[in-house]
Amino acid sequence: MHDAVLAKEALAELPADIADSPLFNADLAPVPQARRNWSTYNFAALWISMAHCIPTYMMAGGLVAVGMNWWQALLTIGLGNIIVLVPILLNAHPGTKYGIPFPVLARSSFGTSGANIPAVLRAIVACGWFGIQTFIGGEAVKTFVEALWPGYAHLGGDFRLLGLSIPSAITFLIFWTLNIVIILRGMNAVKMFENVAAPLVLVMAAALLWWVVSKAGGVGPMLQQPSRFATVGEFWKVFIPSLTGMVGFWATLSLNIPDFTRFGKGQREQMLGQTLGLPTTMVLFSAMGVVITSASQSLLKGVDPSKLWDPVVILSYLTASTPPPGMDAPLIASAGVRLLVAVVALLGVAIATISVNIAANVVSPANDFANLNPRLISFKMGGVITGVLGIVMMPWKFLATADTYIFNWLIGYSALLGPIAGIMVVDYWVLRKQELDVAELYRPKGKYGGYNPPAIIALVAGVLPNVPGFLKSAGFIAGERNFFDEIYVYAWFLGFGLSAALFYGLMKAMPPKKA
Numbered sequence: 001m002h003d004a005v006l007a008k009e010a011l012a013e014l015p016a017d018i019a020d021s022p023l024f025n026a027d028l029a030p031v032p033q034a035r036r037n038w039s040t041y042n043f044a045a046l047w048i049s050m051a052h053c054i055p056t057y058m059m060a061g062g063l064v065a066v067g068m069n070w071w072q073a074l075l076t077i078g079l080g081n082i083i084v085l086v087p088i089l090l091n092a093h094p095g096t097k098y099g100i101p102f103p104v105l106a107r108s109s110f111g112t113s114g115a116n117i118p119a120v121l122r123a124i125v126a127c128g129w130f131g132i133q134t135f136i137g138g139e140a141v142k143t144f145v146e147a148l149w150p151g152y153a154h155l156g157g158d159f160r161l162l163g164l165s166i167p168s169a170i171t172f173l174i175f176w177t178l179n180i181v182i183i184l185r186g187m188n189a190v191k192m193f194e195n196v197a198a199p200l201v202l203v204m205a206a207a208l209l210w211w212v213v214s215k216a217g218g219v220g221p222m223l224q225q226p227s228r229f230a231t232v233g234e235f236w237k238v239f240i241p242s243l244t245g246m247v248g249f250w251a252t253l254s255l256n257i258p259d260f261t262r263f264g265k266g267q268r269e270q271m272l273g274q275t276l277g278l279p280t281t282m283v284l285f286s287a288m289g290v291v292i293t294s295a296s297q298s299l300l301k302g303v304d305p306s307k308l309w310d311p312v313v314i315l316s317y318l319t320a321s322t323p324p325p326g327m328d329a330p331l332i333a334s335a336g337v338r339l340l341v342a343v344v345a346l347l348g349v350a351i352a353t354i355s356v357n358i359a360a361n362v363v364s365p366a367n368d369f370a371n372l373n374p375r376l377i378s379f380k381m382g383g384v385i386t387g388v389l390g391i392v393m394m395p396w397k398f399l400a401t402a403d404t405y406i407f408n409w410l411i412g413y414s415a416l417l418g419p420i421a422g423i424m425v426v427d428y429w430v431l432r433k434q435e436l437d438v439a440e441l442y443r444p445k446g447k448y449g450g451y452n453p454p455a456i457i458a459l460v461a462g463v464l465p466n467v468p469g470f471l472k473s474a475g476f477i478a479g480e481r482n483f484f485d486e487i488y489v490y491a492w493f494l495g496f497g498l499s500a501a502l503f504y505g506l507m508k509a510m511p512p513k514k515a
Contacts, residue, residue, distance in 0.1 A: 009035065014439055021442045023112055027370050027379035030438055031099035031262045038263040043273025046260060046359060050253075051281040052201040053356040054136050054311065054349070057289040059249070059282075061309030066238050067228035070290045076239060077286050080246025081279040087254040087421045087496075088278070089271055094428055095258025096270050098438050102256035102364060103371035106420075107441045107448050109427035109503075114451035116372055117459065118420045122255050123365035123386070125413045129252065130361040130390035134179060135164075137353035138172035140312045144346045145171070147319045148339070162394055176387060179354055183362045183383035201355070204348035208311065209288050211318075212295045215331070222294030241411060241489035248414030248492055250278070254421050256364035302326020315345040362386050408474050411491050415470060418492035419462030422500030423455050431507055454506030462499030466491045 010029035011019050018024050063073035094105050102122070106115035146153045146167070156166025164172060213219060229235035257274075264270040289309070296308045300317060302325030307313050317324045318331050319342035332338045366382035377385075395409075428434060440446035469488020471477045487494055 014442070018439055018442045021444065022373075022375055023107075023442045023444055025370065025374040025378065027367065027382075028101060028104055028374050030104075033099070036096070036099060036263055036265055038260070038269065039265060040269045040273040040276075043260070043264065043270050044277035045273075047274060047277030048281050049201065049352075049355040050359050051278065051356075052205065052285055052352050053133070054140070054353065055133075055249075056282060056285050057205075057311055058309050059246075060286040060290050061293060063242055064222075064225075064290075065306070065309075066242065068235075068238065068242075069225055069227040070223055070294075072227055072235070072239075074283055074287055074290070076242050077246055078279060078283045080243050081250065081282045083243075084247045084250045084254055085275065085278055087425060088250065088257050088274060090425050090429060091254060091421065092257045092261040092270050092274065093267060093434065094436065095261035096264040096267050097434065098436055099262045100438065100441065101259045101262055101367045103368050104441050105258050105428075106424065108432065108436055109423050109452060110455040111450050111452040112441070112444055112446070112448050114456055117456065118255070118424075119368035119371045121416050121420065122252065123368035124389075125252055125417065126361045126365040126368075127386050127389040128393055128395040128409075128413070130179075130357060130365075130386055131393055131395040133353055133357040133361060134175050134390060135168075135172055135396035137175040137350060137357070138168060140349040140353065141171040141174065141346065142167050143312050143316045144319065144342050147316050147321075148342060162391070163397070175350075175353070176391070178350070179357050179362065180384060180387050182354065182358055183366065184380050201348060201352045204344070205285065205288055208315070208345075209292050212292050212299060212314065216295040216299040218295065218298065219291050220294030220296070220298040222290060222297060244414060244489055244492050245410035248410040248417075251414045251417040251421065251492055252364070253360060255417060255424070256367070259363050259367055260359075299331075300324050300326070312349060315341075315349075319345065361390075408470075411489065412470050412474070414492035415463060415466035415488075415495055418495030419459050419499035422462065422496040422498075423458055423503045426500045426504050427455075427507075430504060454503055454510055457506060458499040458503035461502050462495040465494060465498070 009032040010026070013030065013032060059077055060070065060073040063076055064070065068076065091102075091105070094100065095102075098105075103115055103119040106118050109115075110118060142152070152167055155170075159166055161169040227235065229238070261270045289311070292311065292314065293305075293308045296303075296314050297305050300308065300314075303313075303317070319338050321330055321335065321338065323329050324331065330338070332341060362383050365386040366379045369382035369385045370377045370379055428436075437447065440448050443449065465484070466488050468477070468482075468484035469486075469491070472479065472485055473488065
């Protein structure tokens with residue numbers, strides 16, 4: 001829908017003076033009631049397509065790598081996603097009720113100017129995720145290209161560009177461009193892409209599961225692999241940071257879910273769709289990863305088992321013309337069938353990666369950057385800014401090890417986002433009783449105008465206790481393990497609870513301006 005048309009329809013439901021507000025543009029405007037058409041399927045499809053990504057598939061592998069057995073890993077994943085579903089649904093409600101995106105909703109709690117603080121923090125995390133997902137997609141493309149054209153791996157020799165080899169840089173930029181092209185077509189294109197991606201990715205993952213299990217003659221040895229923890233205490237030391245990491249995985253969407261639910265037909269549709277789509281898909285897709293990896297260990301006995309958590313590695317052996325280590329012949333004898341499998345597999349990986357990247361890592365920061373200056377920055381320009389920062393941050397370095405990924409990346413940014421979620425939930429559900437004055441959210445000098453000191457104080461107070469633990473975990477400081485290291489593994493929970501309680505107390509002591 002053309003921006004001018006959307007702006008005109010939105011303004012028809014708002015006071016006339018909002019048209020001249022510097023806080024208003026078509027992308028940040030409330031979605032007109034007639035345009036709120038997302039159904040239960042649309043929300044379920046959104047989560048199914050976002051959850052069916054390579055990081056989800058590999059998630060259980062990261063937990064097994066730090067000592068869990070398969071059911072402990074799936075239990076941790078399931079519990080983490082049920083927990084994070086609660087703030088997701090709570091923050092989704094105002095999006096559907098008022099048709100407003102995350103940065104506009106944040107104006108209620110942080111103020112019209114202060115909302116830029118949580119918006120920028122959320123946007124920076126999204127830029128990091130954008131770079132990670134784009135790198136994963138690019139590496140998948142590179143793997144398949146190398147399987148069909150081995151010489152591609154040697155292009156450019158030892159030359160590196162931003163830490164990437166030339167083959168990796170080329171496929172990264174190809175993937176980057178595909179993401180940007182879709183986002184430049186607007187939210188309708190995003191909705192259509194997610195609807196198509198959801199069932200297609202699920203079918204392709206199921207096909208890989210069936211093929212590997214049937215070829216291996218069973219589910220493999222991993223389901224009998226015991227936990228490395230002899231006591232509950234040993235398990236707890238790994239379980240808690242892992243659970244925090246699982247919550248952190250979607251802590252991003254727990255903030256900006258209004259960016260999507262603003263298009264919902266009603267509360268029932270968004271709540272049911274999200275409940276059906278998120279925890280079930282995360283557990284089932286992770287379980288598929290466990291079974292596929294386990295069966296692959298029986299099939300590819302000459303391959304390092306730790307590499308088999310990556311589905312792209314398994315698919316590359318399927319499509320390779322040379323036998324895998326320890327085997328006398330290629331897994332697929334026919335060159336034509338290998339080519340067909342390579343094309344279909346590449347399509348599946350590409351769709352899965354692009355769908356989650358656009359929905360989870362571009363929509364929100366595009367709106368967040370637009371909120372910095374709505375008159376100059378549009379949703380589409382915000383998407384381009386996200387893409388550029390996703391390159392500059394070089395966040396693929398977070399994928400170096402399972403410890404770096406879980407302890408430094410997932411837990412680290414959850415320490416930033418947990419406090420924001422706590423403040424927003426208390427503001428909307430406890431203090432304002434689900435009642436917002438939408439027009440005032442677009443007035444710089446209205447009752448939400450400027451900065452709201454209680455929110456900023458509560459945010460800083462919620463983040464600070466986790467800073468020493470993060471610096472220690474990331475290697476910036478050294479020393480003996482101490483109190484701050486112990487509480488860091490609870491980063492999201494601690495930040496959420498501390499900021500929520502402090503914000504409530506400060507708002508009672510410093511009540512907001514009246515309309």
